[in-house]
Amino acid sequence: MTQAADVRGIEAHAARMRYDIVEMIAEAGSGHPGGSLSAADIVATLYFGVMRHDPTRPDWPERDRFVLSKGHAAPVLYAALAEAGYIRRDELKTLRKLGSMLQGHPDRKKCAGVEVSTGSLGQGLAVSNGMALALRLNGSGSRVYCLLGDGELQEGEVWEAAMFAPHHCIDSVVAIVDHNGLQIDGACNEVMCLGGVAEKFHAFGWEVRECGGHDVEELLEAISAPPATPGVPVVVVAYTVKGRGVSFMEGDAGWHGKAPNAEQTATALAELGAALEGGAR
Helix, strand or coil, X not given: CCCHXXXXXXXXXXXXXXXXXXXXXXXXXXXXXXXXXXXXXXXXXXXXXXXXXXXXXXXXXXXXXXXXXXXXXXXXXXXXXXXXXXXXHHHHHHCCCCCCCXXXXXXXXXXXXXXXXXXXXXCHHHXXXXXXXXXXXXXXXXXXXXXXXXXXXXXHHHHHHXXXXXXXXXXXXXXXXXXXXXXXXXXXXXXXXXXXXXXXXXXXXXXXXXXXXXXXHHHHHHHHCCCCCCCCCEEEEEECCCCCCCCCCCCXXXXXCCCCCHHHHHHHHHHHHHHHHCCCC
């Protein structure tokens, strides 16, 4: 279990990432703040508390892999990469601009630290399974962490991949669901009801762990612990709030995919800056 000081450190990373997310989307004039902010604690926990990686060697063979299946939330990945030292912080303000390495969806050919080009929803878990199988064939002990959105679970390919992993005993894959309950058209349960996400994964043969998606201690425990049964993949259902950290964005599906205006940006950055000064708790 990570020490309390590390928990506070991860919370501070997440707070800075949220500030960067809002700032870069405002500068771009477009992007997806809601799901980027909801995933900030999850991604910070992965990069600063769980995964083996080295920003000086992005292609280090023994690294763990992160796949952002919900590719529209690219700002949270870019914020983590800047925080970890893969890219310069000043690059963040080039988000979505012509010639930038920071495309609207992650591009592995342009940006160091991006493992997979994502954007078409539903594909990330299948890709993660393939990566994990290849690593196993190579005798590697590296793990693959895949972050999915809950609206994304409406895609059929997710459930094909969910069948595949237990059948092939791929226990080096950890799927994490950013379960904020909202998607671009509104509440997930109104667009196409997901039912019990945890129960569905359990029925497909996964070891299911549920936790608060903004509680770093819970996230560390849920993500870090090895499978209870060898050969059984783990899924972490992390309950989050869309737009977390910005009061007027929280729980509002309208902030799925639009940038704040100048006045909204000032308000949001003031709130996030206060959280940074207050220790992000």
